[in-house]
Amino acid sequence: MARILPSNLSMDDFISACQTPLRKSIRVNTLKISVGDFQALAKRKDWELTAIPWCDTGFWIDADESQVPLGNTAEHMTGLFYIQEASSMLPVTALFPDSKCEFESVLDMAAAPGSKTTQIAALMENQGVLVANEYSSSRVKVLHANIERCGVRNAALSNFDARVFGGWLPEQFDAVLLDAPCSGEGTVRKDADAMKNWSKASTLEIAETQKDLIESAFHALKPGGSLVYSTCTLSVEENQEVCLHLKQTFGDLVEFESLQHLFPNAEKATTEEGFLHVFPQIFDSEGFFVAKLRKLGSAPAPKVKKRLGKFPFVKASTKQTQEIEQALNAQLGIDLPLQSQIWLRDDDVWLFPQALEPMLGELRFSRMGIKIAQTHKKGYRWQHQVATSLATGKETCCVELSIEQAREWFMGRDIRPESLSGLGEVLVSLDNHVIGLGKWVGNRIKNGLPRELVRDKNLF
Structure with a gap:
């Protein structure tokens, strides 16, 4: 590190920073709430927010967690914010420097647990398609839970070694984020044991994998597209040398874009190539590395043999789509979003992002879009993600819960709203933010929260 x-x-400042606990930080989920409304909410709860200079929706937060951790608050469980380390917000900011989306298709190559995936989805405003890949099958479940909580509906999840993308989906994406697996040298402030098994040999071995991954990312990128490569490590071998390897491999097809002016004082962490090499003492954050590259032309992609098997979904006909749309509007007052398509699998009804269609025969996805209904003899049984991803809270069939009732709801229990009763399915909300979908049984709302989202202790 001294080298x-x-x-x-100074090395003394570096060591001192590594021994200092991290400031807690969050990112407002603008798919659910505006930054201004969240700031007003935080003020009511005596949460002190300090803006993070490189992320318009990011804040360091000072909150009393002695009674309830931030992760167990109603606002977190409703998906209004994501607990995310400040420097971890940098890669997506680099990919979307104007805080607006001009991308139809984006690939997140190493997506779990979902902090950057949900950040991308918010900047895409749920438009286009976001392919979120995770190599570890156990972490895919965590990824899905987070995108579900945050109301993401334009994502397609996959579970592959990300080295496959260059051959399987060549020149398919407008933008690619490769937040690469790494030795984690920058995370020591969060995890005192992060360096316990560190070795130079393992660093060099990981760097070889990273070189394969960045080549795959480059092939998956359309000419003219943007690629951000990032790690939470500090070694030159896993950072600068990986990016320079790509430049040496593809020559003039690779252009480095300087991040010197990405945010105020970014030049304090900018290398001569224009990369951000963030040591923890510079911005009082985790250590991080971010590079932005542009692809200037086509490169021959690796040849692959595909065996996908039969695709189990069928695209709904115009008549079927209209029937489903009319039923959804009549029963819940919800309209289907533009740039989406209905697909059917047995009795299940799914909503896919329209921009996903060209990829459906090219790669096997573990989950696409959102499941909105199951068909039955009397019509449709609507699903939880209809509430969290499509409802606005302004629907007439929406019952506002008290904080006590919402607590019961998240613990999987039925609700009995005072002096109310009804028929059929009903949306439930907290502070005008929809949190779920239930069904009237007389004067009781039967809880429809999926089992994996039920929490049973230390809630708000």
Whole structure:
């Protein structure tokens, strides 16, 4: 570390920063709430917010967690914010420097647990298609839970070694984020044991994998598209050298874009190539590395043999789509979003992002879009994600819960709203934010929260 530390930084400051606990930070989920409304909410709860300079929706937060951790608050469980380390917000900011989306298709190559995936989805405003890949099958469940909580509906999840994308989906994406697996040298402030098994040999071995991954990312990118490569490590071998390897491999097809002006004082962490090499003492954050590259032309992609098997979904006819749309509007007052398509699988009704269709015969996805209904003899049984991803809270069949009732709801229990009764399915909300879908049984709302989202202790 002393060897690679820039001359204007001191080793003593580096060690001191590594021994200092991280400031807690969050990112407002603008798919659910505006930044202004969240700031007003935080003020009511005596949460002190300090803006993170490189993320318009990011804040360091000072909150009393002695009674309830932030992760168990109603606002977190409703998906209004995501607990995310401040420097972890940098890669997506680099990919979307204007805080608006001009991308139809984006690939997140190593997506779990979902902090950057949900950040991308918010900037895409749930439009286009976001392919979120995770190599570890056990972490795919966590990824799905987070995108579900945050109301993401334009994602397609996959479970592959990300080295496959360059051959399987060549030149398919407008933008690619490769937040690469790494040795984690930057995370020591969060995890005191992060360096316990560190070795130079393992660093070099990981770097070889990263070189394969960045080549795959480059092939998956359309000419003219943007690629952000990032790690939460500090070694030159896993960072600068990986990016320079790509430049050496593809020559003039690779252009480095300087991040020097990405945010105020970014030049303090900018390398001569224009990369961000964030040591923890510079911005009082985790250590992080971010590079942005542009693909200037086509490169021959690796040849692959595909055996996908039969695709189990059938695209709904115009008549079927109209019938489903009319039923959804009549029963819940919800309209289907534009740029989406209905697909059917046995009795299940799914809503896919329209931009996903060209990829459906090219790669096997573990989950696409959102499941909105199951068909039965009397019509449709609507699903939880209709509430969290499509409802606005302004629907007439929406019952506002008290904080006590919402607590019962998240614990999987039925609700008895005072002096109310009804028939059929009903949306439930807290502070005008829809949190679920239930069914009237007389004067009781039967809880429809999926079992995996039920929480049973230390709630708000």
